[in-house]
Amino acid sequence: MLPTLFYMLEQSDHGTVTKIETNSEIWFAYRFMALGACIEGFKAIIRQVISIDATHLKAKTRGVLLVTVWKDGNEMIYPLTFGFAHSECTESWTWFLNQL
Template identity: 70%
Template sequence: MEIGASIEWFNYVIRLVICIDATYLKARTIGVLLVAVCKDGNEMICSLAFGFTNFECTESWTWFLKKLCKLIQYLDRVMLVSDWHSGIFNAMEAIFLDAALGICTYHLARNLKKILQAEG
């Protein structure tokens, strides 16, 4: 589900950097919330789209990113930032062919720390 006003705003005003991630729902509703957000010129976070699914996998991310892709006007100027979960990465590569792909430095550092601790 997209948030219409935010999409319009994104296409004309917002920085063309989209952060995507998921969080697990553990209360009454069990599942995964997929989100796409960006920041405006005042560093305020703006929601672009969200979706609910049962699992975080390539198929669910493909569904979500296809919907998001249809709403964005300048696909060749967009940068997507994520934690590079395999499902996110596979879907991003398949759908956003001309977009720049980035990794969240927080998640990169955390993953490197896990690898170094396992080796040492």
């Protein structure tokens, strides 16, 4: 269902960028999503610093949620991109930051 969700996001929110990478067993290895509205907001008010972080997911599928955010002109946290990976490791971060 995730490819369908990503397709619908790209169709309804122009400028949205998504990417799914699978491993050899056809399981999702990495997922990346940047909503078009967030990208446009970032282009309109670019700040010099983007923060990155990850949090471990406790659901049945486990893994980690990788996030980039920045502060807008009102000092409010503004999301930019989201990614999902199997673990927080150099390979996951490298893939995520290359998508960014």
